[in-house]
Amino acid sequence: xxxPYKSVxxxxxxxxxxxxxxxxxxxxxxxxxxxxxxxxVPFGLVRFGVAPDHPEVKNVINxxxxxxxxxxxxxxxxVNVGEDVSVDELQEAYHAIVLSxxxxxxxxxxxxxxxxxxVYSAKDFVGWYNGLPSxxxxxxxxxxxxxxxxxxxxxxxxxxxxxxSPLDALKKTDITQPALEALAQSRVCRVLIVGRRxxxxxxxxxxxxREMVNLPGTRPEMVAADFDGVAEALKDLPRPRKRLTExxxxxxxxxxxxxxxxxxxxxxxxxxxxxxxxxxxxxxxxGCNRVAGVRLAVNKLEGSGEKxxxxxxxEVEDVPCGLVISSIGYRSLPIDPTVPFxxxxxxxxxxxxxxxxxxxxxxxGWLKTGPTGVxxxxxxxxxxxxxxxxxxxxxxxxxxxxxxxxxxMISSLLEKRGVKPVTFSDWEKIDxxxxxxxxxxxxxxxxxxxxxxxxKVARG
Ligand code: FAD
Numbered sequence: 221x222x223x224p225y226k227s228v229x230x231x232x233x234x235x236x237x238x239x240x241x242x243x244x245x246x247x248x249x250x251x252x253x254x255x256x257x258x259x260x261v262p263f264g265l266v267r268f269g270v271a272p273d274h275p276e277v278k279n280v281i282n283x284x285x286x287x288x289x290x291x292x293x294x295x296x297x298x299v300n301v302g303e304d305v306s307v308d309e310l311q312e313a314y315h316a317i318v319l320s321x322x323x324x325x326x327x328x329x330x331x332x333x334x335x336x337x338x339v340y341s342a343k344d345f346v347g348w349y350n351g352l353p354s355x356x357x358x359x360x361x362x363x364x365x366x367x368x369x370x371x372x373x374x375x376x377x378x379x380x381x382x383x384x385s386p387l388d389a390l391k392k393t394d395i396t397q398p399a400l401e402a403l404a405q406s407r408v409c410r411v412l413i414v415g416r417r418x419x420x421x422x423x424x425x426x427x428x429x430r431e432m433v434n435l436p437g438t439r440p441e442m443v444a445a446d447f448d449g450v451a452e453a454l455k456d457l458p459r460p461r462k463r464l465t466e467x468x469x470x471x472x473x474x475x476x477x478x479x480x481x482x483x484x485x486x487x488x489x490x491x492x493x494x495x496x497x498x499x500x501x502x503x504x505x506x507g508c509n510r511v512a513g514v515r516l517a518v519n520k521l522e523g524s525g526e527k528x529x530x531x532x533x534x535e536v537e538d539v540p541c542g543l544v545i546s547s548i549g550y551r552s553l554p555i556d557p558t559v560p561f562x563x564x565x566x567x568x569x570x571x572x573x574x575x576x577x578x579x580x581x582x583x584x585g586w587l588k589t590g591p592t593g594v595x596x597x598x599x600x601x602x603x604x605x606x607x608x609x610x611x612x613x614x615x616x617x618x619x620x621x622x623x624x625x626x627x628x629m630i631s632s633l634l635e636k637r638g639v640k641p642v643t644f645s646d647w648e649k650i651d652x653x654x655x656x657x658x659x660x661x662x663x664x665x666x667x668x669x670x671x672x673x674x675x676k677v678a679r680g
Contacts, residue, residue, distance in 0.1 A: 227626035233257035234264020236320035236585020238284040243606035272393035297642030302555030323591040325551035333502030338511035342547035349399035351667035362406035364542020371547035372415035373423035439484035441492035442472035550591035573605025646678035
């Protein structure tokens with residue numbers, strides 16, 4: 221005998237939302253999962269974060285599509301939870317809510333000059349070249365030669381790579397047309413990637429570093445002294461860190477092969493890490509309201525390994541540049557005052573995805589863990605959340621005894637409020653048009669750049 225249907229609602233359709241849904245649907249025959257998404261298009265940072273020249277990473281979309289088309293799953297795009305419908309209302313309609321709305325805010329550098337024209341957050345810059353509707357007005361000024369990126373994680377390297385990639389390579393990706401045109405006019409030919417600690421603490425992975433090292437038309441420019449003592453410390457490093465550091469050492473210090481020397485000689489663009497530096501001020505051009513440089517404090521390290529701390533030496537150094545991109549992390553934001561939120565850690569406080577002091581509320585993805593880790597990390601932690609939820613059903617901790625109205629109730633609320641959700645087959649119309657538009661120019665897709673235009677296609 222089938223027990224009554226359990227209806228679960230998921231907020232956000234990025235990897236966390238879809239992986240949580242996938243696990244719930246697979247593990248249980250009588251659970252209905254409804255996914256609510258703020259934008260008319262699904263997949264979160266897979267569409268709007270992952271770099272356009274990483275198409276293989278986006279293959280997860282195929283799995284998410286299968287989940288969305290599962291007979292017990294429904295997608296409701298264009299629904300902003302917290303505005304169009306409250307979490308309280310969702311709780312009335314569903315047995316359980318999984319919040320997986322990601323990290324849409326930004327950690328600010330917190331130094332004077334941060335608001336000057338010519339200073340952008342990586343979040344906005346990435347959103348701009350990836351077609352996030354809210355970032356299309358950014359139109360970054362790329363008329364300078366030197367760009368400084370603050371932060372040394374994978375996002376920083378994505379941005380550096382996009383700034384320096386040969387246009388021919390980008391033309392074959394799903395980067396937006398306005399971004400392609402701006403990059404075609406770009407004069408940026410030197411990108412410095414600044415970190416407060418040393419080569420053994422960079423936050424990127426080897427794949428991204430290797431892509432920089434091999435980027436056609438570019439050569440590395442490092443500071444040899446930054447690598448003092450690094451070779452000696454190699455043997456004690458854990459394996460992934462060791463391989464990453466070896467590649468950095470080789471790039472910075474080793475005599476290149478003849479072929480590589482030839483390649484570097486021809487290169488017209490430069491990239492390099494600058495270690496042991498923290499920004500203290502973004503400098504303006506005298507008499508002119510735009511960025512002219514960054515003042516960096518020189519640090520030394522106390523301690524070693526991952527835990528090493530950057531300590532100020534008192535020295536500062538000015539680096540002239542016309543573009544600053546801060547890439548020091550994303551940050552989750554609260555979307556509804558009734559949901560507990562830890563503003564210091566910028567996550568929803570939880571144990572294994574169970575939101576503290578809030579029965580029936582769960583969380584997954586970057587909102588649960590903080591904005592770190594790759595899609596595979598997000599997948600595992602989302603499966604954990606789904607397991608917690610199912611355990612609570614089994615143990616009776618989550619009350620599923622009474623029937624819940626689910627999407628019936630929410631749909632009529634939304635209708636009253638004039639909100640018209642986008643279904644998954646509506647999204648497929650957008651997808652289809654984007655793919656066809658892309659074909660014309662030899663790209664996998666040409667993204668639609670405004671919510672209004674997306675809605676027009678969805679309803680056409
Ligand atoms: P998100 O992907 O951000 O999804 C959250 C979703 O919630 C979004 O669709 C959003 O629109 C929606 N939402 C927000 N607010 C609301 C609301 N109020 N109501 C309804 N819906 C809402 N990982 C890799 O493995 N490989 C890579 O190459 C890679 N590149 C990356 C590049 C960048 C620039 C970034 C930032 C991350 C990258 N990652 C990469 C990491 C990967 O994107 C994350 O691990 C993953 O996307 C986190 O998933 P999430 O579902 O928690 O968040």
